[in-house]
Structures are given as structure tokens and as C-alpha cells.
Amino acid sequence: MEKPGIVITGASGRMGQMLVRTVLGSDQARLVGAIEREGNPWVGRDLGEAMGGAALGITVTDDPVEAIAKAQAVIDFTAPAATVAFAELTAQARAVHVIGTTGFEPAHLDKLKAAARHAPIIRAGNMSLGVNLLVGLTRKVAAALGEDWDIEVVEAHHNRKVDAPSGTALMLGEAAAAGRGHSLDELRTPAREGITGARAPGSIGFSAIRGGDIVGEHDVIFATAGERVVLRHVATDRAIFARGALRAALWGQDKGPGEYDMADVLGL
Numbered sequence: 001m002e003k004p005g006i007v008i009t010g011a012s013g014r015m016g017q018m019l020v021r022t023v024l025g026s027d028q029a030r031l032v033g034a035i036e037r038e039g040n041p042w043v044g045r046d047l048g049e050a051m052g053g054a055a056l057g058i059t060v061t062d063d064p065v066e067a068i069a070k071a072q073a074v075i076d077f078t079a080p081a082a083t084v085a086f087a088e089l090t091a092q093a094r095a096v097h098v099i100g101t102t103g104f105e106p107a108h109l110d111k112l113k114a115a116a117r118h119a120p121i122i123r124a125g126n127m128s129l130g131v132n133l134l135v136g137l138t139r140k141v142a143a144a145l146g147e148d149w150d151i152e153v154v155e156a157h158h159n160r161k162v163d164a165p166s167g168t169a170l171m172l173g174e175a176a177a178a179g180r181g182h183s184l185d186e187l188r189t190p191a192r193e194g195i196t197g198a199r200a201p202g203s204i205g206f207s208a209i210r211g212g213d214i215v216g217e218h219d220v221i222f223a224t225a226g227e228r229v230v231l232r233h234v235a236t237d238r239a240i241f242a243r244g245a246l247r248a249a250l251w252g253q254d255k256g257p258g259e260y261d262m263a264d265v266l267g268l
């Protein structure tokens with residue numbers, strides 16, 4: 001059987017370039033297209049040369065219709081509005097859409113749900129094995145500890161990140177809330193500033209640090225009188241996200257339409 005053809009969106013981005021290298025280094029998939037937004041300096045150039053290496057015979061395009069028509073899977077780490085547009089085209093091509101993009105609003109998520117009626121969408125705010133294990137641990141610890149244990153999620157990222165809290169922080173917050181039998185919407189504390197009043201019992205708070213080239217660090221802090229439990233994940237290499245995304249694209253090849261996440265892919 002032919003190896004699945006992968007198209008990468010946002011190919012010149014931090015994750016885009018990492019994904020290109022990961023797919024090129026795989027013996028289980030073929031890179032068949034690279035998309036960038038109109039006006040990006042890579043558009044019209046050979047992808048390999050744009051990355052500073054040998055020509056690959058793949059021209060970076062700003063025409064997603066043509067590129068996605070050739071794909072068995074689209075791996076997409078871009079921005080919410082772009083991802084929603086790609087989801088419609090990927091669904092039309094009946095290809096797998098692996099979404100790493102974060103920062104979605106509810107209206108975007110409704111559109112992704114509609115696209116998933118026609119083809120598989122695998123979406124996760126973090127594609128690494130370690131974070132997806134941490135999600136399960138967070139749910140268990142939150143369920144085991146009573147409401148006298150306050151829950152705070154602290155995340156740190158590089159100074160180019162545009163959304164906060166991070167997608168990973170929200171996954172961890174959702175897991176903690178689920179462990180306590182609630183949705184995150186019910187327990188989430190708005191960002192703190194000024195005279196906030198005392199902490200609401202049972203609430204879940206978020207803090208975001210932005211600086212330098214931090215790849216991604218997440219702490220889930222459970223704090224009570226006299227002691228604390230801290231669950232931590234530290235990413236030091238974006239390759240962990242790219243490997244997870246490629247694994248998801250391959251896993252999705254025999255799946256029917258629907259919404260999936262990395263817990264499905266990893267069998268967690």
C-alpha cells in the first residue's frame with residue numbers, strides 16, 4: 001500500500017519546519033505539499049531551499065484547495081481562523097486533519113465539529129506523550145484530593161506565543177475539573193489583577209509566563225494547608241509535538257469521520 005501523503009500548513013512556522021523535517025525523516029509517510037499564507041516570503045519557493053537545504057521538488061503554495069486535494073492527511077499548526085478554513089477543505093478531500101493549533105473560541109470549535117461529520121479530525125492542545133500522560137494523572141489526583149486542595153495551573157512559553165492560557169494548560173484544567181465531576185467552565189477563575197478577593201473554594205486558576213525561547217512548561221499545583229503536590233511537564237524540543245502529530249496522521253488513516261484526540265491515538 002502507498003504511504004499516506006501529508007500536507008503541512010504554516011510550513012515556515014516554528015512547528016511547520018519541525019513537521020517538515022519529521023515527515024521527511026519518516027519511512028511511513030510522504031510529504032506531498034506545503035502551504036503558507038498569502039504574502040509569506042516562502043510562497044512560490046522550493047520548500048527544501050527555503051529551509052536552507054537541497055531542493056525537494058515541493059513548491060510552497062498559498063492555494064490550499066489545490067494542495068489539500070492531494071493529501072491523505074493535513075497536519076496543521078497555524079492559527080484558529082486558518083485552521084477552520086483548512087478543516088472545510090480537508091473534509092471535502094475526505095482526508096485526516098491533525099490539528100495542533102490552539103486558542104480556539106467556541107464558534108471555531110462549532111465549525112470543526114461540522115467538518116468532522118465528513119472526515120476524521122484529531123485535535124489536541126499538546127501532541128506529546130508526556131503531556132497526555134500528565135492529563136490522566138491530573139484527573140486522578142484531582143479526584144483523590146478534596147476541595148480543601150486548591151488547584152492552580154502555571155505555564156511558561158516563548159515570547160512569540162499569542163494565546164493564553166496555553167492549549168495544554170486548558171487541557172490540564174479540564175482534566176482537573178473532570179476529576180472533580182465538573183466542567184472547566186464551572187470552576188475556572190478569571191485572570192487575576194487588582195483587588196480580586198480571596199480565592200473561591202474549588203476554583204481552578206491559571207497563570208501564564210512569556211519569555212525568551214521557552215518551548216513549553218506546565219505545572220499543576222495542588223495546594224492545601226501545610227503541603228503541596230506539583231505535577232510538572234517540561235518540553236525542551238518541539239520534535240515531541242511533531243512526532244505526536246505524525247503518529248496521529250498515520251493512526252487516523254483507517255478511522256471514520258468524527259472528532260478524536262491524542263488520548264485516542266495513544267490508547268490512554
Ligand SMILES: NC(=O)C1=CN([C@@H]2O[C@H](COP(=O)(O)OP(=O)(O)OC[C@H]3O[C@@H](n4cnc5c(N)ncnc54)[C@H](O)[C@@H]3O)[C@@H](O)[C@H]2O)C=CC1
Nearest residue numbers: 010013014015036037077078082100101102125126127241
Ligand atoms: N498541539 C501542540 O502540540 C502544539 C501546538 N502549537 C500551536 O501551534 C500553533 C503554531 O505555533 P508556532 O509554530 O509556534 O507558530 P508560528 O507563528 O511560528 O507558525 C504559524 C505559521 O502558520 C502560518 N499561517 C497563519 N495563518 C495561515 C494561513 N491562513 N494559511 C497558511 N499559513 C498560515 C504563519 O504564516 C506561520 O508560518 C499555535 O497555535 C501553537 O499554540 C505549538 C506547538 C505544539
Ligand SMILES: O=C(O)C1=N[C@H](C(=O)O)C[C@H](O)C1
Nearest residue numbers: 102125126161166167168216
Ligand atoms: O505555542 C507553543 O509553542 C505551544 N503551544 C501549545 C499550547 O498552547 O499548549 C503546546 C506547547 O506547549 C507549545
